[in-house]
Amino acid sequence: MTKTSYILADYPAYIIYDGMLCDFRLSEDKGYCRTCPAEIRVRGFSKKYSNDYLNSFTIGFSEKEGYWAYGNSTMISDSEQAKGVCFGFDLGDTIRIEGKLFTIEAAPNNNIKLVPVSGT
Numbered sequence: 001m002t003k004t005s006y007i008l009a010d011y012p013a014y015i016i017y018d019g020m021l022c023d024f025r026l027s028e029d030k031g032y033c034r035t036c037p038a039e040i041r042v043r044g045f046s047k048k049y050s051n052d053y054l055n056s057f058t059i060g061f062s063e064k065e066g067y068w069a070y071g072n073s074t075m076i077s078d079s080e081q082a083k084g085v086c087f088g089f090d091l092g093d094t095i096r097i098e099g100k101l102f103t104i105e106a107a108p109n110n111n112i113k114l115v116p117v118s119g120t
Contacts, residue, residue, distance in 0.1 A: 016041060019087030020067055023096045026061050033062035039072060040087045040095070042112055044106060055110055056086070059097060067114050069104075 019040055027036035036059045043055070056072040089095060094117060095102050102114035 016114040019089050019095060020093060021100060022087060024059060024087075025098060026059070028105075030060075033060050033065075034061035036097075038085075038087060038090055040069070042089050042091060054107055055112075057112060059095075059114070061098075062119060067100070069112050069114055071111055 003048050022070045024036045024038070024040075026036050029035050039056050039058055041056050057069040058072055059067070059069045061067050089104055091104055091106050091112070093104050094103055095114070097114070101116060101117035105113050107113040
């Protein structure tokens with residue numbers, strides 16, 4: 001994997017890897033859905049911070065909704081936290097989830113939607 005960025009913020013600092021080479025597996029069973037243990041970060045929502053991966057998302061699957069992504073909440077803290085690892089994308093990138101390809105597109109309120117790529 002290619003490391004694309006080192007520091008997102010001082011607390012916590014993230015190492016962000018290019019997610020284009022990954023096939024994300026949804027291995028956490030919540031009973032009603034499965035989710036990916038690794039978060040993804042998407043940049044491109046704000047011109048002011050266009051080079052930073054600011055928006056954090058969890059991807060998952062449920063029988064009712066199919067494949068989806070939801071935004072994770074963010075909290076600013078003055079206490080030290082361990083450096084985290086996550087995977088970075090831009091709007092319009094393709095993400096592979098369990099062997100299926102999706103395009104990451106913007107949705108209202110700084111959310112994203114996963115649009116299936118035809119033929120996969």
